[in-house]
Structure formats: structure tokens, C-alpha cells
Amino acid sequence: MKISDRMSNLKPSAIREILKTSIGTDIIAFSAGNPSADLFPSKELAKIAEELFEKDAAMALQYSVTEGYDPLRNQMKERMEKKYNISMEGNELIIVSGGQQGIDLAAKCVVNDGDVVVCEDPSFIGALNTFRSYNARLVGVPMDDEGMDIDKLEEVLKTEKNVKVIYTIPTFQNPMGVTLSMERRRRMYELAVKYDVLILEDSPYFELTYSGEVVPPIKTLDKTGHVLFAGSFSKIISPGIRVGFVIGPQELVSKMVVAKQGEDVHTNLFFMMAVSRYLERYDLDKHIEECRDVYRAKKDKMIECMEKYFDKRVSFTRPNGGLFIWCTLPEGCSGVELCEYTKDKKVSIVPGMAFTVAEKDCNAFRLNFSVPSMEQIEKGIALLGEAIDEYLKAKNL
């Protein structure tokens, strides 16, 4: 039995493999990408579930339509229109099985074998592997504190043939935590129109702003159907339920419905209904405010500890939201090598290599602050500081 060409060279995501080994009660995990389980609105969902089973089981447990549960679609259309200024004119919103499925369906519907997907470098490996699974060729664009370097993006669009997608996580990027500035969003959109390329705006963290101004989604600029916005309930309600949504040009989204029909028929209806009722009866914005308060405190604590415990030659981003901080070691260092030292300290991090387009080692690593407790942050960052000191010493730096 031969594996298909598209899948034969694809390996499991390095992070997910690392995650498997970093689950242990005595390990302080900064390697996760999870939201904090303390923040799941489980009491509210329990009440809703009870009622769904009592009154609506015949519907909630039955097959449904591929586009998703209509009331939820309408609630999200209204929310995204009113609160985030994303116009639904010429656009459609469907429910997908987590933001990841939005990326997958978009790739399936837009990318032919050998087409180019331009992405941030580093970027979210889960998305990069999805593009690879449709035989896309990835071209990475470097990042700085304001996100993707747009001059470099323009160069790529000028020189590469068959570019079909610009994949970006513009807000609190994974893994770097940085946000694409408004000025760059405008330029990115203009380039997408000029070169007729789809911007796939992957935005699972956009509701998690802790400080600074809220930068509007790129999708708010879209008058020409060049932006597909992928959102998720994973970071504000629960990731285990696998419910997300996409908003994009009607023609593309209706093809994505056909693709989704072949992938999983529809997203699990019980939780589409549960999320809909949650939005109806509870104040999502108030809940998000609580998440923000908890995560802001953790992020501030982590930054404070990093300033206290890290060698001054280690630089790091100072995100205004999201779940991640990106740390850069001095030149000549290796994130992978550092992991040997952090392992001894029972602290887990993700080496930068896991996020680079070329899958090459680099002198950076990613930290997550949403999962560890305040105490674990203090203790773990101190241990990580020691590991860094030992590593730098061993490198004669």
C-alpha cells in the first residue's frame, strides 16, 4: 500500500508530539497552546446541556445541515457585524469544527498542487502542515514587532508565480505574540487585491486583548472578497467541543460547505446548540472580560519574572494579548539545545524550530502563560532562567 504523494512526507506536528511528553504532574508546562481550564464556563454549559437533553434531544443528537446550526450562524453574524464591524454584505458565515477546519477547507478549495502559500515565518505549524497536505509550496516572510514584513511580502508576490493564499495570524500571533499594525493591514489588503490573492486571516485570539488598542480585523477592510476570516470558540469557551466559524466571500464559502460535507457532514450539533444558547442567555463579553483579567495577570507576572530571572541578553516580545511570548537567545544559540537544559529543570518550552517554515533550528523558543498558575510561573521562569544560565555558560557565552 503506497501513501499518497501529498501525505507521504508529512510528519505529525512537532508541538503535539512534544505536548504528549510534557504531560506530567511534576513538570511545569510552558509548552501548551491551551486556554486555562479554570475559565471554561462549565456550570453554564452544564445547565444548558441538561435542558437540551430534556427538551431538544431528538434534534440535538440527530443529523443536521452542513452549514451549521442556523441560530448560531445568525448570532455570530450579528456579533461580528455589530461588535467587530465585519460587514456581511457579499459574505457568508458558516460553522466549522474548530478554526483548524476553516484553514483546511480554505486550503482545499483554493490551493492547487504546487501553488504558493505565503506565511509568516515563524508561524502556526498546524496550519502549515495543512497547506503542505494539499501540496502547497510554503514561502515564509520574516516578522518583526509589528508582524509580517510587508515589503518582503510584496517582493514575494512580485517574484513568485501562482501565489494563492497569504496566511496570517495578524492579532497576537502564534508563536510570536505580536500584532500586525493597522498600516500594514491596509498594505497587505491592497497587495492581496492587486495580486488577486486570498488573505486567510486566522484569528483565534482576537477577543483576548489585555492592553493597548484593539486593531480591527483585516476583514473589516475587505470590499472585494479577498479576505477569509477564521474564528473560534476554543479560546473563549472551550476547545474540546471543536466549534469555530469562518466568514468569507459567498462563492468560496459555498464551496467550503461542499468540502465540509465530504469531511465530516457537519459540526457536532449538540455543542453548536449549546454555544448558541450560551450566547443567548449569558454575557459572553463579561466572560471574555474575566478571561482577559486572568490572562493579563499571568502575562504580566511572566514578563515580570522574565525580567527578574532571565539573562539580559535574552530578548522577548511583550504581547498585548493572546497566549504566547516569544524569546530570543543570543546569536549562535539553539532553542533545541536549550531544551536539554530545561528538561533537567522539569520545565517544558517549545523550541522555535517547531514554527519555522524550513523546520530549521533557531535561537528562539515559545512560552505559554495561559495554562500555568501564578505560582508555577514564578517558579518555572526562575528554573528556566537557571537553565538558560547553564546553557549560556556551557556555550561559553
Add this chain to the structure above:
Amino acid sequence: MKISDRMSNLKPSAIREILKTSIGTDIIAFSAGNPSADLFPSKELAKIAEELFEKDAAMALQYSVTEGYDPLRNQMKERMEKKYNISMEGNELIIVSGGQQGIDLAAKCVVNDGDVVVCEDPSFIGALNTFRSYNARLVGVPMDDEGMDIDKLEEVLKTEKNVKVIYTIPTFQNPMGVTLSMERRRRMYELAVKYDVLILEDSPYFELTYSGEVVPPIKTLDKTGHVLFAGSFSKIISPGIRVGFVIGPQELVSKMVVAKQGEDVHTNLFFMMAVSRYLERYDLDKHIEECRDVYRAKKDKMIECMEKYFDKRVSFTRPNGGLFIWCTLPEGCSGVELCEYTKDKKVSIVPGMAFTVAEKDCNAFRLNFSVPSMEQIEKGIALLGEAIDEYLKAKNL
């Protein structure tokens, strides 16, 4: 924006579009593919859900591993090994988001552009569209009362190049309701080995036997890793939860895990845990026995009514299980034309065209007996008989 080649010619499944229009309180629907909502074990699931929210919400609502919830995988391995004689040696079992995802992941991991997928003709359109979405070329093999014609299958395997998959629903086939005989299963497996082709054994109905002998899964014959078995909880617990499983050769299944990671990260964990607890605490076999009793009675009733109300020139299959009966009108008739007459009678059926590989009209249609009540069956089949009479009269037959 250009839609990718693989998706540009793909249309939504005709049945799903028909289903959308056949939902109405005054219509008797024989067009569904749903299990009966009366049979969902919703009280049991409600109890389990309550407990999951109370004690295990932090886990059940969090991210999980792509392979699926381990206890459920182990329970299903044991069940399929002990009860259905499927050896796990050299095989792996993973949880997928409904049987449909099993088909999708298999296609993605095995089929290259232009490769051939051999399938029964007629067959389940949802699967055929999935193969098309990976640029497979479909070659249909005719059916009779014992399932796929194996001589014709051999001819195809001899003459076609790059055949990668034999797609079969061997037990209570959709749409025909027929079962592939044991003798033919053996021959199909031998051919798969000889030509090194994967048998994708799609078996969502295999636990729903109402009469006759249970024919063992093709997978029980597999000593060489040429069979992938796709199963589902959709027809015995609930389809809305989107939980299924596949069993297949380790190398293939581990690639399917990588593909699944890119599609939806994992199946919704809450219901994987719920199904696991259901299996642990309740007697699934007893529940299946109840489903069988209800469906057997409905099937018998439908056959009885068909014998009473249908023109004698209409022939039909007499399934030993599953959800469907396949009816054939006299030569020269059209399933699509008949629908004009059934519409007036407020009865919905699915014309055979929706299942043929060439998507051409034919003189057949599919009936579902799991959804309508006994009363609806009596009334609806009588109305359908009238519609057939009127149609045959209009055709001067």
C-alpha cells in the same frame, strides 16, 4: 479568486439538497438517511453529561490528542476483537468525527490525482464526492442481490491502471440494502491482495441486522493490511455527536492521524468521553437489540405495504438490516419523473440518480424506513403506490 481544480466541479450532494426541501410537517419523508430519534439513548447520555460536567469538565472541554480518547479506543478495540473477530494485530483503531471523516482521511492518504477508486454503482454519494474532491476517477461496478459483481470488479482491476481503492458498503448497502455474500467477500479480498489495492469497508449499518445470518466484516479476512474498516456510532447511539472510528493497517492509520490533525485537531472530546462511559455503564448490545426490534418491525411493515399497494411490475430489495429499500420501476421509467408525482402526494423519496456514479437518471428510487412511524409507513406507501400508478398510466405503461 479561483476555486481549486479539485473542488471546482463538485456540487453539493443531491440528497442533502433534497433533504432540505423535504423537511415539512405535512410531508411523509422516506428520503432520509437518519436513524430514528426515538431510539437515541438520551436519558443515559444526559446522566453521563451531568457527571462529566460536574467532575471532569476541565478535561472534557480541553484540547486532546488527535488519535482520540484512549479509553474509548481500547473499548472499541476489545469490542471489535471479541464480538466481531477483527484482529488488532498489525492494526490500529482511532476515533474520527463520524464515519464520513474515516472515508475522507483514507482518500487523502491513499489517492493521488487521477487514481482510480472502484465503487459499487449505485453507492453512497457522500463518499463518492469525497473521492472526487481528491481528484480520484470513479469506476462503478454493477450490483445484484449479493452485492458488487466480483467478475466485473476483476475486469476493472485487470484493465484500469492506478486503482488505489475498492470502496464498498458490504453490509446493508446504501442505497440498495443488499449484503455482499461471504463468498464474494473472500474473492474481493483476494483480488485486493493480488492487485495491491485498499478495500475501504464502509460499514455504518453492520450492527443493525434484523434477519438472516450475520456476514462477518471483510476486515476479519485481512492478514495483509489491505482492509480499512470504517465504523460509526451514528446509527446506534447518535449521528449529531459525530463520533466514528476506523481500524486499519498501522502505517496507513498513523498517516490518517497526521491528516486528521490538519483537519480538525481531534474529535469533540466531550462526546468521545460520553460514548466511552455509555459503553462502560450500559449494555450497548441490549440497546442495539431494541433498535433492531423497532427497525425490523418498520421494515417488515414497509415491505408488507409495498406488496399491498405497489404495482406488481415494481420490484424491490428485501434487506436483512440497515435503513434502506431499493425499488426498481419497469424499464423506460425514471426515478426523477416519479418524484413529480410523489411531490403531489406529499411523500418524499430519493431518485436513483442521486446514487449513480455517472449521476444519470435511472428507473430506481430509495426508500428509508427508520424515520417514518408505522402509521406514516402505511399511509405513505399507499400514497406512493397511487403516485406510481398515476405515473405508469401517464407513461402508458
